[in-house]
Amino acid sequence: MEKILSKFTQEDSIDRLPDELLISIVSRLPVIEAERTNLLSRRWRYFSMFSSILDFDASRVLFKLDQERTSLKAERRKFVRWVNRVVSLHSGEAIEEFRISFDLDKSDANDICKWLKFAFEKKVKRLELNLIQSYTGLSDAQYTFPNMYDSVECSRILPLGISSCESLVKLSLIEVEVTEETLNFFVSNCPLLEELCIIYSSYLKKLTFNFPLIRLRRLEIASTDLPKLKKLVLDIMRPSGYESLLCFTPLMSVAPSLRELVLKLQWSENFMRRTIHTVKAQNRHLGVEVLQIEGFAGGDIDVELAEYVIENAPSLKKIVIDFRRIKPNVFRKYENVMAKQGEADIVDSDRMAIAREGAALLKAKLAAGVELIIR
Amino acid sequence: MAAETGTPTTLTLKSNDDELFSVAESAAILSVTIRNMVEDGCAGGVIPLDNVDGKTLASVITYMNGISAIPADEEKKKSYRDKFLSDKDFETLADMVLAANYLNMSCLMDAVSAKIAQVMEKKSVGWVRRKFGIENDYTPEEEAAVKEEHKWTFEGVETDDDN
Numbered sequence: 001m002e003k004i005l006s007k008f009t010q011e012d013s014i015d016r017l018p019d020e021l022l023i024s025i026v027s028r029l030p031v032i033e034a035e036r037t038n039l040l041s042r043r044w045r046y047f048s049m050f051s052s053i054l055d056f057d058a059s060r061v062l063f064k065l066d067q068e069r070t071s072l073k074a075e076r077r078k079f080v081r082w083v084n085r086v087v088s089l090h091s092g093e094a095i096e097e098f099r100i101s102f103d104l105d106k107s108d109a110n111d112i113c114k115w116l117k118f119a120f121e122k123k124v125k126r127l128e129l130n131l132i133q134s135y136t137g138l139s140d141a142q143y144t145f146p147n148m149y150d151s152v153e154c155s156r157i158l159p160l161g162i163s164s165c166e167s168l169v170k171l172s173l174i175e176v177e178v179t180e181e182t183l184n185f186f187v188s189n190c191p192l193l194e195e196l197c198i199i200y201s202s203y204l205k206k207l208t209f210n211f212p213l214i215r216l217r218r219l220e221i222a223s224t225d226l227p228k229l230k231k232l233v234l235d236i237m238r239p240s241g242y243e244s245l246l247c248f249t250p251l252m253s254v255a256p257s258l259r260e261l262v263l264k265l266q267w268s269e270n271f272m273r274r275t276i277h278t279v280k281a282q283n284r285h286l287g288v289e290v291l292q293i294e295g296f297a298g299g300d301i302d303v304e305l306a307e308y309v310i311e312n313a314p315s316l317k318k319i320v321i322d323f324r325r326i327k328p329n330v331f332r333k334y335e336n337v338m339a340k341q342g343e344a345d346i347v348d349s350d351r352m353a354i355a356r357e358g359a360a361l362l363k364a365k366l367a368a369g370v371e372l373i374i375r
Numbered sequence: 376m377a378a379e380t381g382t383p384t385t386l387t388l389k390s391n392d393d394e395l396f397s398v399a400e401s402a403a404i405l406s407v408t409i410r411n412m413v414e415d416g417c418a419g420g421v422i423p424l425d426n427v428d429g430k431t432l433a434s435v436i437t438y439m440n441g442i443s444a445i446p447a448d449e450e451k452k453k454s455y456r457d458k459f460l461s462d463k464d465f466e467t468l469a470d471m472v473l474a475a476n477y478l479n480m481s482c483l484m485d486a487v488s489a490k491i492a493q494v495m496e497k498k499s500v501g502w503v504r505r506k507f508g509i510e511n512d513y514t515p516e517e518e519a520a521v522k523e524e525h526k527w528t529f530e531g532v533e534t535d536d537d538n
Contacts, residue, residue: 012466012508013507013508013509013510014465014469014491014507014508014509015507015508015509015510016469017469017472017473020476021472021473021476021488024484024488025472025488025491025492025495026492028488028489028492029492029495029496030496033495033496033497035525036500036525037495037503038521038524038525039500039513039518039521039522039525040500040503040504040509040511041504041509041510041511041512041513042512042513042517043512044509045521
């Protein structure tokens with residue numbers, strides 16, 4: 001009997017596999033790698049249209065740019081053309097990943113909107129917009145993610161209805177403006193969502209509370225779906241003291257299994273003092289048992305959030321306060337070099353006094369039986 | 376036929392070069408093709424698998440036994456698959472993907488396709504052509520045109536050298 005029937009060439013050639021199997025192989029290659037297979041031979045010319053990992057990462061081009069705006073503009077046009085071409089030719093039914101990593105801005109909103117629509121049509125699992133800024137693009141206006149509670153904007157991206165976003169497992173938005181409402185939209189409509197990562201969003205506005213704009217630098221939630229979320233880590237880069245973390249409280253309310261809340265603060269050198277806000281009339285709904293604050297400074301941001309948790313988490317067992325700075329930033333190093341030893345100590349002891357004062361404030365509010373650990 | 380008794384059943388599989396293999400039914404039904412035959416009651420005698428040769432079938436059966444011995448732990452299954460495929464040459468992988476497709480075993484099919492894709496990744500076009508026995512039937516003009524279309528995609532990634 002014959003070996004496997006081969007309608008193609010030699011035994012030892014991959015070309016003896018039928019198209020569907022070659023497509024299955026190429027579909028597992030990231031789009032850049034898949035496109036390279038187009039060059040192999042005529043038969044391979046269009047297999048890349050089935051790539052399921054659409055990772056459009058051209059960030060390396062940004063490092064090579066000279067500082068002329070014209071060349072950034074030209075590269076942006078090329079990038080957008082590339083993505084548009086792949087998106088328009090794509091023939092696979094579903095995609096694992098859709099990722100953009102390039103310096104794009106507000107003026108590219110129409111194209112990005114088309115890409116988002118495409119990604120959701122293809123039941124994307126991992127979606128990332130990383131609109132990294134190159135040196136020349138610094139002054140450009142940040143792209144704003146569509147407001148998903150605006151029915152017109154929402155239907156431009158999800159024309160087949162809200163349920164078409166439910167395959168989403170991971171959403172990352174980097175250097176993209178996005179409202180908390182929109183994040184809440186994805187949190188409530190994507191039952192499989194495991195990971196939500198927002199980095200360098202220049203503002204995240206909470207509409208129900210009328211607090212000053214928050215400069216959220218990094219929020220990362222890594223866990224299984226939100227109803228099961230057990231631990232929430234808020235990693236806040238260089239707050240100046242004027243923001244408020246209370247905008248995260250709605251997020252905590254939609255995580256009934258949340259038991260551990262970790263706040264990591266990397267302060268900028270001088271933080272401002274302001275009035276502490278209190279959120280009234282909550283129904284003590286939080287299940288948080290452990291609150292940990294790293295880089296506690298007794299500033300208003302951390303005290304405010306801690307007070308909120310103390311007030312609203314009846315099952316709170318333990319608060320861990322860590323005074324140590326997470327890591328010195330560049331500015332701090334500079335200061336160490338410049339200041340004489342004694343001066344630096346004074347700065348540090350002032351800081352410690354404020355931090356201890358803040359800790360004492362919290363201690364006074366603690367219910368009996370709640371442990372306070374200070375490191 | 377013995378499926379009614381509930382005792383462990385063994386199936387006999389026959390490759391297209393007439394080799395016979397015994398395999399536990401519980402492992403063999405990882406193949407949807409075989410499972411359908413069992414469910415249709417036509418697995419009583421010898422199951423002929425006309426598209427798989429003995430060497431490949433032996434390998435597939437090793438996989439069936441290995442993976443079905445692992446309890447429902449996706450991590451462990453994945454590491455078993457990785458190990459199982461790690462020493463296979465390209466020709467064997469191509470045979471396996473054809474067999475997995477014919478036997479309708481999606482987990483093996485996925486693993487082998489991914490493995491072949493992994494071999495291709497970050498390699499030059501010339502290397503892939505040689506390694507996988509692909510004949511370049513483009514005319515120089517056509518090839519230049521395809522390259523031109525993906526010009527920017529290849530920048531800084533593509534080096535069409537020999538390694």
